[in-house]
Amino acid sequence: MKSQALIAAGVCALVLTGCTNNPYTGEQQAGKSAIYGGIGAVTGAAIGAATSSSDDRGKGALIGAAVGGAAGGGYGFYVDKQEQRLRQELTGTGVQVVRNGDSIQLVMPGNITFASGSADISSSFYPTLNSLVKVFKEFDQNGINIVGHTDSTGSNELNMRLSRERASAVAAYLSGQGVPGGRISSAGVGPSQPIASNDTESGRAQNRRVEINLRQL
Structure with missing residues (x-):
């Protein structure tokens, strides 16, 4: 149960870091990197938990989630950041x-x-x-x-x-x-x-x- 809670917390944290504010509505929304990163995080967490010992399963899940989330973000994460910079410069x-x-x-x-x-x-x-x-x-x-x-x-x-x-x-x-x-x-x-x-x-x-x-x- 503790491992499952750690996995959920790790995935939520990764997804939330990819959220941005819609410049027109002011509402928070998930960027493309958050969507892909969340999918990668879930996959990475599962792999991390499965390949760790029972005592270290929670830690392995968090590491797997972080690695999977970063890889899943890929070019979508890059475009998210570029879009933010362009909006900042062109206001x-x-x-x-x-x-x-x-x-x-x-x-x-x-x-x-x-x-x-x-x-x-x-x-x-x-x-x-x-x-x-x-x-x-x-x-x-x-x-x-x-x-x-x-x-x-x-x-x-x-x-x-x-x-x-x-x-x-x-x-x-x-x-x-x-x-x-x-x-x-x-x-x-x-x-x-x-x-x-x-x-x-x-x-x-x-x-x-x-x-x-x-x-x-």
Whole structure:
């Protein structure tokens, strides 16, 4: 019974350490690492208890739970920590941080990144890009895919060129600040992937954007 209580306590502690506060609701929620880590902890605890002597079974279960939890967290744990740092660095910048499984997407509205019709980065946006450089150097285990988007105003040829040039400008800046070029790719898709209606000014403003997608290398 004592061993079972120790196993339960160890697993609960590991799962709770992976919980974070939802930045929108303020409620506590389990991060991806907590979910995977909890599964690993249960498995590790069982193995640890089974391979220990009867006198040491409780201790073995706790050690097994710790090892299994850390291994189970894996890339999910890494992304949890990276997401926290990005939200910390990008608060108040206008850049949206979107978590989707083990991928993170950064949505940078066109009105804060580039002047209208231009591929020259706005001087006011450099501090934000410098914050990204700092996080990308700290967390260097994922690729950085930069995609430029436009609204449907103007010719498709113009929009495709502008979207490519804007994505390339961001990629060049990151690389120039020391982010390894081998991690970076860029592309422009013009108006082909709208996230809002192009029939309204507010919708067109949302569609003019640059996205950075972070995925495991």
